[in-house]
Amino acid sequence: MIEIIIFVLGIAVLLYVLLGGADFGAGIVELATGKKGINTISKAIAPVWEANHIWLILAVVILFNGFPRVFTTLTIYLHIPLFIVLVGIVFRGTAFTFRYYDIQQDNTQKHYTRIFRISSLLTPFFLGITLGAIILGNIPANVNGTFYEVFISPWLNLFTFTTGIFVTLLFGWLASIYLIGEAHDDKSYQTFAKTARIFFVSLILSGLSVFLVAEIYGLHLFMKFSQSLLAIGCVTLATVVIPLLWINVNRRNVLQTRLLAGIQTACIIAGWFAVQFPVMIFISGGSDLTVWNSQAPERTISLLVDALIVGILIILPAFAYLFKVFKFDNKGDEATN
Amino acid sequence: MDDFLAARLQMTVSFVFHIVYACIGMTMPWLMFVAEWKWIKTGQQVYLDLAKAWARGVAIFFAVGAVSGTVLSFELGLLWPNFMEHAGAIIGMPFSWEGTAFFLEAIALGVFLYGRNRVSNRMHLISGLVVGIAGVISGIFVVAANAWMNSPSGFDWINGQANNIDPMKAMFNKAWFQQALHMTIAAFASTCFAVAGIHAYMLLRHKDNDFHRKAIRIALSFGIVAAILQPLSGDLSAKNVAILQPAKLAAMESLFKTSEPASLVIGGIPNVKEEKVEYGLHIPKLLSFLAHGDFNAEVQGLDKTKKEDWPPVPIVHFAFQIMVLMGLLMMGTGILFLIFKIKWKENLDRKWWLIWLVGLTPVGFIAVEAGWIVTEVGRQPWIIYGIMKTRDAVTPMPGIQYPFYVITLIYILLTIFVFWLMKRQILAIQTNYQDILSHD
Ligand code: HDD
Ligand code: HEM
Numbered sequence: 001m002i003e004i005i006i007f008v009l010g011i012a013v014l015l016y017v018l019l020g021g022a023d024f025g026a027g028i029v030e031l032a033t034g035k036k037g038i039n040t041i042s043k044a045i046a047p048v049w050e051a052n053h054i055w056l057i058l059a060v061v062i063l064f065n066g067f068p069r070v071f072t073t074l075t076i077y078l079h080i081p082l083f084i085v086l087v088g089i090v091f092r093g094t095a096f097t098f099r100y101y102d103i104q105q106d107n108t109q110k111h112y113t114r115i116f117r118i119s120s121l122l123t124p125f126f127l128g129i130t131l132g133a134i135i136l137g138n139i140p141a142n143v144n145g146t147f148y149e150v151f152i153s154p155w156l157n158l159f160t161f162t163t164g165i166f167v168t169l170l171f172g173w174l175a176s177i178y179l180i181g182e183a184h185d186d187k188s189y190q191t192f193a194k195t196a197r198i199f200f201v202s203l204i205l206s207g208l209s210v211f212l213v214a215e216i217y218g219l220h221l222f223m224k225f226s227q228s229l230l231a232i233g234c235v236t237l238a239t240v241v242i243p244l245l246w247i248n249v250n251r252r253n254v255l256q257t258r259l260l261a262g263i264q265t266a267c268i269i270a271g272w273f274a275v276q277f278p279v280m281i282f283i284s285g286g287s288d289l290t291v292w293n294s295q296a297p298e299r300t301i302s303l304l305v306d307a308l309i310v311g312i313l314i315i316l317p318a319f320a321y322l323f324k325v326f327k328f329d330n331k332g333d334e335a336t337n
Numbered sequence: 338m339d340d341f342l343a344a345r346l347q348m349t350v351s352f353v354f355h356i357v358y359a360c361i362g363m364t365m366p367w368l369m370f371v372a373e374w375k376w377i378k379t380g381q382q383v384y385l386d387l388a389k390a391w392a393r394g395v396a397i398f399f400a401v402g403a404v405s406g407t408v409l410s411f412e413l414g415l416l417w418p419n420f421m422e423h424a425g426a427i428i429g430m431p432f433s434w435e436g437t438a439f440f441l442e443a444i445a446l447g448v449f450l451y452g453r454n455r456v457s458n459r460m461h462l463i464s465g466l467v468v469g470i471a472g473v474i475s476g477i478f479v480v481a482a483n484a485w486m487n488s489p490s491g492f493d494w495i496n497g498q499a500n501n502i503d504p505m506k507a508m509f510n511k512a513w514f515q516q517a518l519h520m521t522i523a524a525f526a527s528t529c530f531a532v533a534g535i536h537a538y539m540l541l542r543h544k545d546n547d548f549h550r551k552a553i554r555i556a557l558s559f560g561i562v563a564a565i566l567q568p569l570s571g572d573l574s575a576k577n578v579a580i581l582q583p584a585k586l587a588a589m590e591s592l593f594k595t596s597e598p599a600s601l602v603i604g605g606i607p608n609v610k611e612e613k614v615e616y617g618l619h620i621p622k623l624l625s626f627l628a629h630g631d632f633n634a635e636v637q638g639l640d641k642t643k644k645e646d647w648p649p650v651p652i653v654h655f656a657f658q659i660m661v662l663m664g665l666l667m668m669g670t671g672i673l674f675l676i677f678k679i680k681w682k683e684n685l686d687r688k689w690w691l692i693w694l695v696g697l698t699p700v701g702f703i704a705v706e707a708g709w710i711v712t713e714v715g716r717q718p719w720i721i722y723g724i725m726k727t728r729d730a731v732t733p734m735p736g737i738q739y740p741f742y743v744i745t746l747i748y749i750l751l752t753i754f755v756f757w758l759m760k761r762q763i764l765a766i767q768t769n770y771q772d773i774l775s776h777d
């Protein structure tokens with residue numbers, strides 16, 4: 001039973017990174033490309049961002065329903081970065097919508113644009129910081145301690161900083177890959193392809209630095225990865241995919257490119273999962289919260305499973321329809337909305 | 338500022354903000370659906386214009402609703418972790434079902450707002466209906482979770498731990514039906530009166546404009562029904578509260594002493610120290626009837642509750658009076674409308690009627706906010722009624738006033754922006770809407 005929940009949670013995280021991440025990344029790409037991509041970006045994310053955003057809500061709901069202690073541990077000790085994430089989500093969502101829907105186009109759009117871009121950068125960074133704090137294991141077992149020890153140091157350190165950068169670059173890279181497919185003229189295609197390359201190289205470098213910094217903190221990620229068959233498989237697959245991905249980018253095969261980028265991201269998340277499972281949050285002192293010791297009572301779990309299965313049977317066809325309408329047929333593109 | 342106070346205020350600000358967008362998100366899809374359906378049926382361009390004009394505004398409201406809802410789902414843990422640690426497993430279920438409803442809503446919304454030129458008219462119309470249905474369903478699920486806080490069930494509380502958890506029983510608690518019914522009607526009443534009021538204002542400035550006249554008609558056709566039903570549903574709620582949360586009812590009515598029979602107090606200022614109401618209008622026996630359906634029934638007063646467990650009486654009392662006043666105003670308007678409809682039709686185009694509608698623009702939302710204050714403040718000091726005190730649920734993190742300031746500032750700014758954008762939208766659409774919409 002619990003395995004199904006963990007699986008859906010993993011899928012929700014993956015889809016949030018792929019879809020929601022690409023939406024945030026679009027703002028980061030805008031920062032990089034400036035005015036050039038702005039129309040493509042607006043049109044590409046306007047119809048889908050709300051739906052993409054709900055994967056995060058699903059993950060939160062699964063956590064507080066199925067693993068209440070995991071949820072409350074995160075919200076107590078990582079209050080500050082999570083709050084910043086929330087502020088980022090609010091600013092980005094509203095600034096984007098205000099920009100897109102303002103009936104008169106004048107100077108005010110500039111301000112929305114600035115807010116949209118900055119919050120698109122800030123949110124993934126602090127999501128990454130949160131992720132780093134979960135892995136690092138500096139979260140204390142109780143609130144006895146100074147404010148700094150309990151509420152700051154678990155998430156504010158070099159390791160979480162590098163994971164923050166990594167997630168930001170990942171989102172930016174996903175967005176550029178995704179936007180390549182949305183580009184309708186040569187020039188914007190070139191822009192996005194170039195951005196994608198730059199993000200990719202930086203992403204690899206930042207991934208390496210996560211591993212290196214982990215050594216400083218005694219996390220031994222290299223060792224953990226090499227001990228898990230699943231993790232080795234993920235790393236291998238992700239590497240094999242790299243040349244295929246770039247061939248497809250150059251040939252402008254939109255669907256294949258996106259699929260391969262999706263596989264790579266799935267590999268990253270599955271690899272993380274492989275070294276982490278069954279721990280959900282590492283706690284300093286070793287009393288980690290695991291899938292087993294933090295799950296809700298059986299009746300709750302079985303009802304949650306029912307809800308997830310029914311939900312997925314309803315949602316997936318609906319999602320497929322949404323993407324079919326907006327992503328795979330390009331008729332009616334001249335209409336603004 | 339005290340951390341506990343800051344946490345409560347932050348929760349309050351977040352809900353007071355979100356609920357407005359939630360009401361609009363539940364109701365506007367239905368109005369757009371009707372406009373579009375009429376367009377398909379009659380072929381009159383004005384209905385299509387209306388559906389398009391509304392859609393432009395609704396997109397903005399939905400975005401704000403979605404992000405403020407996300408804030409709430411995190412705040413449950415950020416502010417009340419000790420509550421969520423116990424409640425998560427018990428009432429997470431309606432939230433997990435709500436997740437499905439949100440997905441459907443967001444997906445259908447994408448098709449409805451952006452897919453007009455990509456899907457058939459029929460599919461477009463259906464997507465509008467799905468948004469409306471999913472919105473109402475998600476509202477019902479959250480309110481069921483809230484009703485559980487008022488009427489906790491589906492678990493045994495032993496030594497500060499929940500045992501024998503049954504989420505089904507928890508969701509279908511004794512308060513869920515009354516609250517969900519009352520809330521759903523409230524969403525329609527508040528949004529429809531606001532929409533009617535805005536279009537009435539435009540109609541006053543541009544006489545004989547068919548666009549605004551049709552808008553008023555559609556909005557009122559829902560709004561009137563809701564306004565007439567709402568006090569009836571409120572009566573059901575009050576009877577339920579009288580049984581489940583006697584202290585809340587006593588606070589609503591400022592009934593300090595248990596009485597048999599009890600009189601209804603209208604208006605008045607509760608004096609908590611001396612335990613009496615000053616300047617109120619007392620109607621003998623009416624409270625007994627309203628609370629228990631019997632003019633001579635005993636109604637429990639605050640004296641049966643330890644003073645330290647009293648909710649803040651004046652706040653609950655005033656909020657309740659405001660809600661009821663607004664409700665009666667709207668109901669009266671609804672009945673007047675029906676009378677005019679049957680007999681003196683010409684009145685519906687008179688200036689005074691339109692001015693009246695303009696005046697009623699905010700009343701539904703005022704009632705919604707007041708009603709939630711009755712419900713939430715009236716439950717204090719409990720976060721789970723009779724089980725857990727709000728004070729014991731608050732986060733151990735100090736310095737909560739800072740996130741409270743930030744959230745408050747952001748929501749004030751967003752409110753200003755949304756008003757400003759709507760004003761731009763409405764002004765632009767009323768002067769040259771055909772021009773703008775033909776580009777859509
Ligand atoms: C348009 C909005 C609106 C209007 C006109 C009314 N209400 Fe209301 N009321 C609400 C909107 C609302 C609400 C905001 O939606 C609440 C908060 C929680 C809930 O379920 O509904 C509520 C709560 C609420 C409660 C508390 C329920 C609880 O704590 O469980 C009572 C007793 C009433 N209402 C009674 C009434 C009465 C007697 C009305 C007569 C005129 C009335 N309401 C009009
Ligand atoms: C599922 C729905 C809801 C849940 C789970 C919920 C939960 C809570 C919690 C945990 C508190 C903190 C206790 C307190 O400070 O008093 C609270 C307070 C409050 N909530 Fe709700 N609430 C819900 C619905 C709403 C809605 C829709 C509103 C309305 C606008 C609302 C308005 C308030 C207010 C005004 C307070 C402050 C009460 C006070 O300060 O005394 N609530 N609610």
Ligand code: HEM
Nearest residue numbers: 057358359362363399402403406407409410439472476479
């Ligand atoms: C604890 C309380 C609450 C939480 C955690 C919560 C959470 C959320 C979330 C996450 C969303 C965004 C969904 C999306 O992206 O579309 C949302 C929207 C919505 N909420 Fe709430 N909500 C709460 C209270 C309420 C209440 C009391 C109602 C209504 C009666 C309500 C009705 C709605 C509706 C209809 C929407 C969709 C419309 C829109 O986005 O504007 N919510 N809520």
